[in-house]
Amino acid sequence: MAGIEVTALHKRYPDGTVAVEHVDLSIGDGELFVMLGPSGCGKTTTLRAIAGLERQTTGDIRIGDTLVNDLPPAERDIAMVFQFYALYPHLRTRDNLAFPLRAEGLPKAEVRERVDEAARLMRLGPLLDRRPHRLSGGEQQRVALARALVRRPRAFLMDEPLTNLDAELRADMRTEIKHLQGELGTTMVYVTHDQVEAMSLGHRIAILNKGRVEQIGTPLEVYDRPASLFCAAFIGSPPMNLIEVEVADGKLRSKGGLVLTPPPGLPRDRHLVAGVRPEALEVTEPGAEGSAPARVVSAEWLGDEIIYVVDHGGEHEVRVRMPPTVRFAADAPVGLRHTGGPPPVYDVSTEELVA
């Protein structure tokens, strides 16, 4: 087991496209580290560079104490799970699992022992004599995971392993992967574009955008204080409301009359935007104390909650998360009130967190 250090990684393809602009990562030993970002943000390229499947243009990668820049994938002592499973189609499950071990030249008895152990961990017993085409998607992915396990690598690299599964199975496998990682304590780098997956799995999350790291933090840090407007808009469903505010009388005031508690240390004379989570707002009866006059534009009834889209005369409509017991008709005049603590505030020109 080992941590992974990525320093000043830059990857430019021969055709001129830059996949990774500049990435620094310090992944701890035994950590489940998630790289999250939209497609084309460079997360998969970074992962493939760690695996040795792509050679970075510049920058260093260390696994444990070893500088692995020039090592071929097989000598980096890592295992990777792919989005399309990549099980060898002509081999039975048992042989698919044994394959990497035989390639290493381990004695037969040990191969058998390790295969049995991985099969037990991933509950593959009845599937051992089937070929991949006779396995369901979920089963194939469990075999792929087991195939990574048998090698007892220093780190697991996961490239969107759950993308091809249906929603229910995905939730199950998520739990399974998290449990497995906790049990084995092996470092895991997990790439996904699914924020729910990232939030529920990761010890820490790195949010990537356009080949750069926008923020690294625990799921809660990332959720509560997004480091940039991009992160604010990317994490959360519905995402943060970005409300243009001005400082007046020691309060943050929006154009529509919404009043927010300001965070300490606000810079002066800048164009500011407050990031307000939908659950930090409240739709009230019109004229309630501390509320700004507003109007319900539409409501999404999700069963366990209602998302109100509200117009309070600001630049944009805002989304408010309310319990299903609070009901307002569409177009009804209402009040809009802030209930949470001081929101994170961003500078519009730099798009970065200022307080």
Add this chain to the structure above:
Amino acid sequence: MAVSVDEAVSTSPVQDHTPPARRFGLRGRSVLEVALLAVLAVVMLFPVLWMIETSIKENRDVYAIPAKFFGFTVTLDHFKDVFVASGGGRSTLSVAFLNSVVVAGVSTALATVLGVPAAWAYSRFAVKAKKDQLFFILSTRFMPPVVVVIPIFLMYRQVGLIDSKLGLILIYAAFNVPFTIWMMKGFVDEVPAEYEDAAMLDGYTRLQAFRRFTLPLLLPGIAATAVFALIFSWNEFVFAIFLTSSDSVRTAPPAIAGLIGGTTVDWGLVAASSVVFALPVLVFAYLVRKHLVAGVTLGAVRR
């Protein structure tokens, strides 16, 4: 693979599901269709039938006036003449057929050996100006071979490749490589690159990963592509007639064409050698019929 004829035809009979009111109209239309198709079939197939018939007629029946459709004496003499010279030994035609086998076979093998790895590289790697390169490769197929035959002839004369099998092999391979690259790129695209990634993590080099895991999955595609290349080389006439002159080098198409001319034409021999010449193509076309249909309906390259 795209829809093949077999699959398309085996759907349930459509007419049974049509409402009765439309049946008559459909039947009227289908009669017309069948009639038109029958006329077309006769026009298209008559020369083929006539060729086969002529190849098994005795000479006096071949030249009989009026022509005999039925009731002629069947003989295999013409086929014997294709392979055996009149004084015994091998005929020039049999040499030509052998040349065709060698030229078509070697040029196809060469195109496959060069084209498949190239297709793999274009499919897997980020290459500078990849689209432009692929378009350039494809563009070499836009122009009919006859356009370049004179320059090729002059170049070949300079380097001494005129009237040699090697010359023909090289030019056919040059025409088949672009085709192979384009066909095979489609097939390689369909094999997930993850197989190779996984194999590389398991300790294989990139080339080993290609050879051990991707190549076996590509075999059906390679076979289909090779057959297309083989048929092209086998049928090719223009270069063969311009670039070769001696009997020992000539391939079958110009050799058969050479039978026509002079004071008398042995039509029985022409027909028999044409039948012999057509057979391999028919067999191979049958083998790749699914791909042929896909090629006709979707363009030879998918995606």
